[in-house]
Amino acid sequence: MNAYHKLTKEDVEYLKSITAPERVYFEEEIEYDYHHDEMPDFGTFPPEVVVLALSTEEVSAVMKYAWENNIPVTPRGAGTGLAGGCVPLYGGILLSLEKMNKILEWNLDNMTVVVEPGVLVMELANAAIEQGVFYPPEPGEKTASIGGNVMTNAGGMKAVGYGVTRSYVVDMEAVMPDGSVMQFGSNVVKNTSGYDVKDLIIGSEGTLCIATKLRMRVITQPKYSNTLLVPYGSLEECLGTVPKFIRSDLNPAAIEYMPHSLIEEAAKYLNKIMPHRTANSYLILMFDGQTEEDVERRCDEAAKICLESGAEDVFLCNTDERKDAVWTVRGSALEALKASSPDMDECDIVVPRNRIVDFSHFADQLMEKYGIRISIQGHAGDGNMHIQLMKDDMDKELFLKRGPLLMNELYEKAKELDGQVSGEHGIGHARVEALENHMGDRMITLYRAIKNAFDEKNILNPGKIIRLK
Numbered sequence: 133m134n135a136y137h138k139l140t141k142e143d144v145e146y147l148k149s150i151t152a153p154e155r156v157y158f159e160e161e162i163e164y165d166y167h168h169d170e171m172p173d174f175g176t177f178p179p180e181v182v183v184l185a186l187s188t189e190e191v192s193a194v195m196k197y198a199w200e201n202n203i204p205v206t207p208r209g210a211g212t213g214l215a216g217g218c219v220p221l222y223g224g225i226l227l228s229l230e231k232m233n234k235i236l237e238w239n240l241d242n243m244t245v246v247v248e249p250g251v252l253v254m255e256l257a258n259a260a261i262e263q264g265v266f267y268p269p270e271p272g273e274k275t276a277s278i279g280g281n282v283m284t285n286a287g288g289m290k291a292v293g294y295g296v297t298r299s300y301v302v303d304m305e306a307v308m309p310d311g312s313v314m315q316f317g318s319n320v321v322k323n324t325s326g327y328d329v330k331d332l333i334i335g336s337e338g339t340l341c342i343a344t345k346l347r348m349r350v351i352t353q354p355k356y357s358n359t360l361l362v363p364y365g366s367l368e369e370c371l372g373t374v375p376k377f378i379r380s381d382l383n384p385a386a387i388e389y390m391p392h393s394l395i396e397e398a399a400k401y402l403n404k405i406m407p408h409r410t411a412n413s414y415l416i417l418m419f420d421g422q423t424e425e426d427v428e429r430r431c432d433e434a435a436k437i438c439l440e441s442g443a444e445d446v447f448l449c450n451t452d453e454r455k456d457a458v459w460t461v462r463g464s465a466l467e468a469l470k471a472s473s474p475d476m477d478e479c480d481i482v483v484p485r486n487r488i489v490d491f492s493h494f495a496d497q498l499m500e501k502y503g504i505r506i507s508i509q510g511h512a513g514d515g516n517m518h519i520q521l522m523k524d525d526m527d528k529e530l531f532l533k534r535g536p537l538l539m540n541e542l543y544e545k546a547k548e549l550d551g552q553v554s555g556e557h558g559i560g561h562a563r564v565e566a567l568e569n570h571m572g573d574r575m576i577t578l579y580r581a582i583k584n585a586f587d588e589k590n591i592l593n594p595g596k597i598i599r600l601k
Contacts, residue, residue: 136222136591137202139180147183147225150193155184155231165211166226167219170273173475174216174562179206179226186231188305188313188344194227195342195592196311204591205309207338209249209277213284214478215560217337221595229279232344235259244302244319246347249279256348266353268294271556272463279343284558285335289462290418292513293385294351296556298334305345306333309587319347332582337558338593340586354420356427357385359449361458362438363411367391369442370413371489374512376437377417378485382430386418387513388462389488394469394509398461401468406457407447415443415512416462465509466518473505475523477535479563481546482516482555494545495519502538504531516555543570559597567597 137143141158148156157163158181167176185191198205204224211218220226233250240263247256254274260267271281271288280286282304287296303317317323317330333340364370370389377384390398392412399406408414417434421427435446449455469476483491492508499506505524510517521538523531543553543566553559553566568576579598583590594600 135202136204136224139203139224143197143201143203144181146197147181147194150197151183151185151190155186157182166208166228169211169213169216169218169560171214171216171478171562173477174560175219177219177221178223179220180223182226182228184228184231188307191227191229191307191342191344192311192313194225194311195307195309198225198591199310199589202589202591204594206593207283207342209280209283210252210275212273212276213280213560214480214557215554216562217284217558217560217593217596218280219561221561224591227342229342229344230277233277236345238263240265242319243350244347245350246345247278249277249282249343249346251278252276253278253281260350261353263350264353265350267300267348267350269297269300272466278346278348282334282343282346283336283338284556287511287514287516287556289386289388289459289511291511291516291556292387293383293418298331300349301330301334302347302349304330304333304343304347306341306343308341309589309592313344314341317347335558337560337596339583339596339598340592342592352422354385355422356424357418357420357455358427358431359455359458360415360417360419360431360434360438361407361447361449362415362417363408363444363447364413364415364442365411365444366442367413367492368489370415371492371512373415373438373441373443374485374488376441377434378513380433380437382419382434384417384430384434384513385420386416386511388416388510389512390414390416390462390465390509391507394465394507395461397472398464398468401471402460402464404457404461406461407449407454408445411444416458465507466520469507469520469522473522473524475528475531477521477539478519479539479542479553479566480510480516480518480555480557481542481551481553482514483546483549483551485512485515487549487551488512488515488517491517491545491549491551495542498538498541502534504534504538506538511555514555515551540566540569546570561595564595564597564599568599
């Protein structure tokens with residue numbers, strides 16, 4: 133492992149001189165929130181100094197100094213990650229981009245918008261609506277930053293209908309580990325000029341470079357949207373319906389799955405009245421489009437498919453109040469689970485859509501084997517499942533012993549079913565071992581070569597995706 137330079141007061145003074153004294157925090161000045169992301173159960177790691185950058189030039193100057201002095205740097209957006217991707221494992225500089233939060237330019241002739249990485253997802257989505265256009269990527273955490281979404285290639289509930297974040301990145305300005313500034317991608321529709329490095333950077337979790345400007349694609353805003361809440365008596369009937377939608381021309385914007393236990397827990401947590409909450413399993417479907425007639429037609433046809441596939445009923449949510457109740461309950465699933473247990477572990481394994489039932493039944497077997505409550509819900513339309521292991525009243529030491537064993541069996545089953553370790557949360561440091569086991573030595577060697585090509589000193593977000601040697 134690199135013998136990183138430990139920061140001194142002289143280093144801190146220099147960082148203040150190239151940024152601003154009021155945006156550099158040292159030792160006891162550093163807030164605890166900067167020690168962890170949204171999953172502090174994966175560990176808390178204090179940085180030696182926090183720098184809040186305001187511009188590409190400042191990011192470049194900080195990285196140049198870090199490169200010359202062998203100082204580890206951890207880039208951070210809103211800190212809402214769930215895999216420990218933005219925590220400073222090796223101390224050093226935590227470089228926050230949260231104040232780089234401006235929407236810089238709209239170009240509706242080309243249907244693009246240029247943003248700084250600290251712009252929040254909900255801010256961009258709302259600004260797009262004001263411009264009469266639509267930014268579709270919608271992760272569960274609306275206060276996540278665009279930069280963080282790009283660096284984890286976030287998906288969300290509408291990925292089945294609109295694609296993941298990668299589909300909306302046109303080009304980016306980025307600072308390399310040595311402080312140089314580069315442009316990746318191009319503001320053209322077609323481009324076969326060399327390797328597509330931009331798409332390699334998307335999802336790299338800040339280990340290759342730091343994006344400081346992002347040109348994002350927007351699309352035509354749908355004028356109408358309806359939601360269907362569909363109860364089923366069994367998991368097989370519920371998830372067995374999903375391939376029928378994928379094969380159809382109905383193009384649902386979202387296909388979500390929730391078990392009865394979680395829909396009940398989330399509804400109680402929010403004190404929301406749901407149209408139905410006593411069935412074994414639920415699909416939540418969203419249809420949107422440009423005409424009311426088209427949306428209603430697709431909802432009618434979807435309802436027929438559901439009922440023919442064993443649904444107990446189909447509830448049309450076509451008022452703002454009903455739609456809000458359903459999607460708020462779906463979006464609050466993680467918070468409801470956190471409130472129900474003193475500790476938890478989580479992952480977001482993805483498997484082929486037609487193997488979700490097999491995986492879920494396997495998880496049920498592990499729940500009995502290890503005595504740990506497991507909650508599974510997620511994006512049935514793309515096979516991405518959010519899985520939580522709940523400690524409940526189990527002894528802490530026993531949970532910490534059994535939890536990783538259970539999680540390893542889940543990852544092994546995902547590999548057997550041709551799945552992957554993560555669908556959207558990323559690897560961070562919490563899932564590095566799982567990724568190594570899943571990918572094998574040859575692929576990890578290739579990952580190391582890519583990392584080395586960008587960052588031979590291994591100073592940028594070290595310990596994420598791949599381990600230091």
